[in-house]
Amino acid sequence: xxxxxxxxxxxxxxxxxxxxxxxxxxxxxxxxxxxxxxxxxxxxxxxxxxxxxxxxxxxxxxxxxxxxxxxxxxxxxxxxxxxxxxxxxxxxxxxxxxxxxxxxxxxxxxxxxxxxxxxxxxxxxxxxxxxxxx
Numbered sequence: 001x002x003x004x005x006x007x008x009x010x011x012x013x014x015x016x017x018x019x020x021x022x023x024x025x026x027x028x029x030x031x032x033x034x035x036x037x038x039x040x041x042x043x044x045x046x047x048x049x050x051x052x053x054x055x056x057x058x059x060x061x062x063x064x065x066x067x068x069x070x071x072x073x074x075x076x077x078x079x080x081x082x083x084x085x086x087x088x089x090x091x092x093x094x095x096x097x098x099x100x101x102x103x104x105x106x107x108x109x110x111x112x113x114x115x116x117x118x119x120x121x122x123x124x125x126x127x128x129x130x131x132x133x134x
């Protein structure tokens with residue numbers, strides 16, 4: 001059973017090919033994600049990942065690792081604090097902040113940090129239901 005302040009970390013990175021796949025699936029073909037020449041004219045000077053691609057790691061972890069299979073995603077807030085770039089190592093952190101055992105629900109703080117700089121790129125909060133682990 002999960003307890004308050006339980007935490008989990010997961011390292012990850014995405015490739016440009018995965019960014020292209022995400023653009024194809026979502027239809028978000030903004031050139032800031034896909035066109036190097038265009039991106040060089042922006043403040044970022046290089047393509048940035050879709051914010052929701054970065055945030056999608058939360059779904060992966062909740063559904064397969066922490067708390068894992070059987071998790072039902074009920075809510076997620078996200079603040080996009082800094083751009084994320086392909087082929088860069090990131091670490092997602094999950095911290096249990098509140099538990100409602102009667103409803104089998106827990107609130108998690110969700111954070112993504114650039115592993116090299118430790119700067120936060122995404123911060124948010126999730127509400128997860130799990131019949132046996134919460």
